[in-house]
Amino acid sequence: MTLGMINAHPVVHAKKERVARSEDLHSDDALDALDVFDSVRDIKDPEHPYSLEQLSVLSEESIAVDEKLGRIKITFTPTVKHCSMxxxxxxxxxxxxxxxFPPHxxxxxxxxxxxxxxEEAVNKLLNDKERVCAALENPSLRQLVDECLYSNELYSL
Structure with a gap:
């Protein structure tokens, strides 16, 4: 049902093939952008039965990891400028x-x-621990987040 959706007909891209990685190439256990991308690529979009990867909201190139500083940075691109999700x-x-990933x-x-x-208000909320905790205490919002995270096997296309 597309009633009320801001982007009722998004462009859907094919999923990229998962890269098989040799243990020798990744034996140092250093976290990299591909590790992070593999963990988030199948998150389902809140409005559509597609993954964030399929909608080009997220890509491996939009992730940066600095193992030495213990930082992960993700920059995502909503499908429309007025995305309510x-x-x-x-x-x-x-x-x-x-x-x-480890809490450090x-x-x-x-x-x-x-x-x-x-974008400024969304970025501020997403990077403020107290605001994130408060948002996730809302049962309806937490249920929506859980559906996006755990129903991806139902929507694999």
């Missing part, structure tokens, strides 16, 4: 990273510059 997408990314990593999640009308 940008905050939910960012919360999904944050929750998935918290669940997937500092995570920065931002909207691509110029891609969202209220």
């Amino acid at each position: 940008a905050t939910v997408i960012g919360l999904c990314l944050r929750v998935k990273l918290i669940q997937s 990593f500092k995570v920065d999640i931002n909207v691509s510059p110029g891609s969202l009308a209220d």
Whole structure:
């Protein structure tokens, strides 16, 4: 059903093939952008039965990892400038990273510059621990985040 959607007919891209990585090439256990991308690529969009990868909201190139400084930076691009789900997408990314990687990593999640009308407010919320915790205490919002994170096997296309 497309009633009320801001982007009722998004452009859907094919999923990229997962890269098989040799243990020899990645034996130092250093975290890199591909590790992070593999952990978040299948998050389902809140409005559509497609992954963030399929909608080009997220790509490996939009992720930076600095293992030495313990930083992960993700920049995502909503499909439309007035995306009402940008905050939910960012919360999904944050929750998935918290669940997937050690807590010593500092995570920065931002909207691509110029891609969202209220990018400053969304970026501020997504990078403020207290605001994130408060948002995730809302049962309806938490349920939406959980659906995006855990229903991806139902929507694999």
